[in-house]
Amino acid sequence: MTTTFPHALFETPLDKDSAATPLQRQLHHRLKEAILDSRLAPGSRLPASRGLAEVLAISRNTVTAAYEHLAAEGYVQQDRQGTRVAALSSTSRPARPRAEPAAMPVTARRLAQIRPTAPPSPNSQALRPGIPALSHFPLAAWRRACDQAIRRAGPSALGYGDPLGEPALRTAIARHLAVARGVRCAPEQIVITEGAQEALSLCVRLLSNPGDTAWVEDPGYRGAKVAMQGGDLRILPLRVDADGLAATEADWKTQPPRLVYTTPSHQYPVGAVLTVARRLALIAQARRLGAWILEDDYDSEFRHAGEPIGAMQGLVAQAPVLYLGTFSKTMFPSLRLGFLVLPEALLAPTRTPLQEMLRGGHRFEQLAMAEFIESGQFSRHLGRMRRLYRDRQQALREALTRHLGVPHRIEGGHCGLHLSVRLPVGYPDATIAQAAQRYGIAPTALSSFALQPQPQDNGLVLGYGNTSAELFAPLVQRLGALARDAQL
């Protein structure tokens, strides 16, 4: 085997003064490219390091280091006879950068079910649902809490913590939930998650198999459907009436669920409260069938009037209910901190899977949140926001009545950050919502929350959380004008 080293490789001299690309890296790069382009043929020998060093007037160490690096990567093989180009796959390198790559098909069938919703609008867009009053958040206090958490916990909180979340935060949440929501749980039952979305997908992975049936509210929270689709479940949309999720005897018989997703305190988005009769029936049937209820209590901290309605989780002992909560609305969305309350009966069987599936993390933020709760800052913030939202809701109701100028019916709003406004079918909601974007207004079309939209699912979901009440009159006037423009 002869040495077939193409000295043309070095027609352009190495740049010996370059600090950015040291000699060894330049040499390694040239040789690698030559091997990949087959200018250095498989099996051919590289020159002895001493010889090449002399030719190039560089140190021998530089050459041997480059050779060793090529050997570690498998471009060359080294033995007593020297260094030889390895036999790489003949299909090796395709022609250099082609034009635009053709889109390759994504093979997961479940993705075909995911319908695109309107592109996310900026948080600042008026009447966008689901955004709390960002400018009213006590950011300076939160900054101090974060800073303090880092200083207090120190390097010990840099490592992996409890995969289920910081014990201090789980304790604080358990205490808060008992008082505020009537939830019966010990800190051990709480799992800290990346917002409600991770809590949902965790429930799906823990409790269902592909092909199982999941009941969802229709219209209802879209994220729940995405989580169910992620688990390849068969999704059964159930209608919602004034008493909340309406399941019939026939539904229980012919399409028994493995999972039931519900928002009993304030149905999302139409605002019904699930009656106690239906709650008890749901629990009794789920218990009989071995099904699990996923109770999403997304905004009930903001009940505007009367006493808060207790959670289903605490209604009867040992209910087959997994309670989901989030700080996205009570604190702020980008915190991405949520939690799941496991029933006691699931503690033992989920222990191992949860330890392997979760990694914990964000420990400083969790510690800051625990302190925020325990010091009372969280409750005070909730109280202030409850009053703010109550006032904004009242103002929005009045603005709708006075300025919309289109027949409508307002739903929900005893709670939370949004109102749903039903419109006659002649005013197509998607058209109105789309047109509103041009004016910086971001209502969501009610029909977009339904898997099987009915005529009555036509309307607008209006968030008043992050929009000042002074703007309601002109905004509602604009929406009214757009509705009339869109009229069929």
Next chain:
Amino acid sequence: MTTTFPHALFETPLDKDSAATPLQRQLHHRLKEAILDSRLAPGSRLPASRGLAEVLAISRNTVTAAYEHLAAEGYVQQDRQGTRVAALSSTSRPARPRAEPAAMPVTARRLAQIRPTAPPSPNSQALRPGIPALSHFPLAAWRRACDQAIRRAGPSALGYGDPLGEPALRTAIARHLAVARGVRCAPEQIVITEGAQEALSLCVRLLSNPGDTAWVEDPGYRGAKVAMQGGDLRILPLRVDADGLAATEADWKTQPPRLVYTTPSHQYPVGAVLTVARRLALIAQARRLGAWILEDDYDSEFRHAGEPIGAMQGLVAQAPVLYLGTFSKTMFPSLRLGFLVLPEALLAPTRTPLQEMLRGGHRFEQLAMAEFIESGQFSRHLGRMRRLYRDRQQALREALTRHLGVPHRIEGGHCGLHLSVRLPVGYPDATIAQAAQRYGIAPTALSSFALQPQPQDNGLVLGYGNTSAELFAPLVQRLGALARDAQL
């Protein structure tokens, strides 16, 4: 229908001086309990509010408020005739708190595959793999970066951001990867994730269907298997030799994969480097079959000697490779920040699903990380840690040679934070690892990384990232003694 109000309900008078439980809440609670316990029968009428207010000597508003609250919850119905107890499910309330609840079976079959590993040991335990040098992390600088990010971004970063991650961080990562790892990508190809684990489960959900085949390295990273199991994939463990993942022609023919998980730069845990010949062959075969390669580049920033080995992602243009990275080792584990580099060909087909599946979040931390990279603090930290780990690795090698006193072979260690030490089968690794816990030493048994353990998969994986070199001699002596104690 007569009024059947049991005045016994008020044998214990309401506590009118209580600030903790206002009158309305006490009244509501008593009535609710009476309804749930059937002391107030379905259909029976509650007394008129005026009458009850007089009887109890409280204000009529308090009574009507309590009634309205009960009505909102569905315990009673209100009409012109007054207030009547609703017909609740007859199965309603079970007997009060029973003893320990029986563990209910979790129904997801996939969980049965998840094997418990050793319980997580404290980060401080000696020689625990996967923990970087926590006390060497520049925590004060990170604290300042976080504080600055909150101050600079202000309330605008409290809302939802780009679900794929902060643009500033994606830009910083793309730039860093091009220089440090030869990864070819635009910021748009980067998706910020909750560490490598979320990146993995995202790949599974985007690219596979239940029942598809996934190849994993054996022994290999356990988290990859958990992610695959989460997607109900059929997992095929492939052996690893000195040249990395060893796939045969027969494997490609008889068990073609949809996904191939690999750690080419430094195989986890045995440290092989996947040769270029195998890399090119893997890419060519994957391209032919429409399979996707998941390249986990978990620790290659810490290559101790020579030039870093480039990523597979950048080896050829438009490779069917999804590149996964994490800051868990380069920064710290509880940061839980990782990323995924999508091939250009997947950008269009994954756009909608990713927008619906992800919520973004942790924007302040992402902005702090972007600034940490752009200001050069990240590179300087990496440089310091690279030198520290190189020295610790060398010291651990020497300690093993001098003090283990048991036949062994050291694998890997050109890179990263751990060494793998193979032991003869007569020294059972799980027994040694278990015994070591009692001494605060946390090696991982090599066999625990294998789905189908072979005799040569017996040994200890030793992390030197977070353990001071001064301790190596006594720690290794102790491990040697434990190995001899465990000898069969």
